[in-house]
Amino acid sequence: MGSTITLKRLSKTYPGGHTAVHDVSLHLHPGEFLVLLGPSGCGKSTLLRMIAGLEDITSGDLLLDQQPANDLPASERNVAMVFQNFALYPTMTAADNIAFPLTARGEEEQEIARAVDDVAERLGIRSLLQRTPAQLSGGERQRVAMGRAVIRQPSIFLMDEPLASLDARLRVRLRTEILSVVRRARATTIYVTHDQTEAMALGDRIAVLRNGALQQVGTPADLYSLPDNAFVASFLGTPQINLLHGTLYAPIDSGMTLSLGAQELPLPQEPGHDMLRILQGRPLLVGLRPEALRTGGEPAPHERRLHAMVTHVEHHGHETLLHVTTGSRHADVPHPTPADDQPQHRTNALPRLLHHIGARLRGALQQRPPAPPRPAPPLPDDYGVGELVLRAPHDLHCRPGDRFTLLVDMRALMLFDAHGDRVFPRPLHRPEL
Numbered sequence: 001m002g003s004t005i006t007l008k009r010l011s012k013t014y015p016g017g018h019t020a021v022h023d024v025s026l027h028l029h030p031g032e033f034l035v036l037l038g039p040s041g042c043g044k045s046t047l048l049r050m051i052a053g054l055e056d057i058t059s060g061d062l063l064l065d066q067q068p069a070n071d072l073p074a075s076e077r078n079v080a081m082v083f084q085n086f087a088l089y090p091t092m093t094a095a096d097n098i099a100f101p102l103t104a105r106g107e108e109e110q111e112i113a114r115a116v117d118d119v120a121e122r123l124g125i126r127s128l129l130q131r132t133p134a135q136l137s138g139g140e141r142q143r144v145a146m147g148r149a150v151i152r153q154p155s156i157f158l159m160d161e162p163l164a165s166l167d168a169r170l171r172v173r174l175r176t177e178i179l180s181v182v183r184r185a186r187a188t189t190i191y192v193t194h195d196q197t198e199a200m201a202l203g204d205r206i207a208v209l210r211n212g213a214l215q216q217v218g219t220p221a222d223l224y225s226l227p228d229n230a231f232v233a234s235f236l237g238t239p240q241i242n243l244l245h246g247t248l249y250a251p252i253d254s255g256m257t258l259s260l261g262a263q264e265l266p267l268p269q270e271p272g273h274d275m276l277r278i279l280q281g282r283p284l285l286v287g288l289r290p291e292a293l294r295t296g297g298e299p300a301p302h303e304r305r306l307h308a309m310v311t312h313v314e315h316h317g318h319e320t321l322l323h324v325t326t327g328s329r330h331a332d333v334p335h336p337t338p339a340d341d342q343p344q345h346r347t348n349a350l351p352r353l354l355h356h357i358g359a360r361l362r363g364a365l366q367q368r369p370p371a372p373p374r375p376a377p378p379l380p381d382d383y384g385v386g387e388l389v390l391r392a393p394h395d396l397h398c399r400p401g402d403r404f405t406l407l408v409d410m411r412a413l414m415l416f417d418a419h420g421d422r423v424f425p426r427p428l429h430r431p432e433l
């Protein structure tokens, strides 16, 4: 049975003074599969190595099955690790490599043979057992490495990009095998990757790291549909979420509009949208996933129109990706300031928000003259790079320069503040304003 793993404000500062992991708190249930996801250098391997006992913990507490484990030797943690380049013993056969942890424990030969056979059967490598690593492909070697990890019947699996060196097709196949092996072993698993597709496919939950700090932890569906910040929003999903610069206008005598520069999106008048008034005039990042946009047709009540021009067409067989411009400006994910890295950052967001409320409410009360009807916007003459990407039916025929009406599903609208924190839909932990 898998162990519980609890991290309480775990930090790691390397001897040179670099803090690779910053105040990370997490709790894993027995048998849970958690993916640690983040860009290169964000501290994923460091965190994993601290849990394995291969790296000292600078501060914070690690509990395994509720027992303090900061100083527990690696050999006493019942942890099996699988790395990207798992070093198999080159002169041993696959069978001997798999058997090694049991042989080292001095278990009975018959028992070892039975266990190797069982594991090899599960991993589909029975016919390869008498080969040495040099006679195996990369995928086969990684299966042997998995076999060696599984045979110990660990209560915790720690996997550090185990599929990174394999080709894309093999990665897809092996990841389902990994899932079935760890599910059967009922071990608690932490799997490190920088590949968001792999994270979405494997994780019961995903923990996103940036610069050593935990950004958000949740199910793949939660992280995708309600990312806490623009970094998480843009890390998950292919094509990436579209991020645009925007400003909200909230005159008291008419509906609110979201200005995207050349064009505006009138907001539906719904009770939940009223709180948006406090955001009036603040620089916002507007997040629209590709599936929130569609071409042409009659708008549904929750959709708004934008004039768009095609800048680039990508044919992928089953779908076509359209790059379009609407005259708005693409926004980058804000870089974190040192304050954003602090654990209290999330709680600081509220005072910061409250600080703006007075000014924004005053702004909302100032009457803004009704905007005159806008003519079709001046879209650029050259094709340039479009700031929006959307999926279109594979049989849609269009070329750069074509103009069309883009429909925006306002139910899928996300807004982030200048720090990248999501302000709409409203974060649940913030009190009513």
Ligand SMILES: Nc1ncnc2c1ncn2[C@@H]1O[C@H](COP(=O)(O)OP(=O)(O)OP(=O)(O)O)[C@@H](O)[C@H]1O
Pocket: 014, 015, 016, 018, 019, 020, 038, 039, 040, 041, 042, 043, 044, 045, 046, 047, 194
């Ligand atoms: N032994 C060390 N001494 C000093 N700094 C280190 C050491 N090991 C790692 N680092 C630094 O700590 C940071 C986090 O490294 P880590 O290997 O944990 O990141 P990662 O997210 O696993 O990266 P990747 O995906 O590229 O493997 C990096 O900036 C790295 O340079």
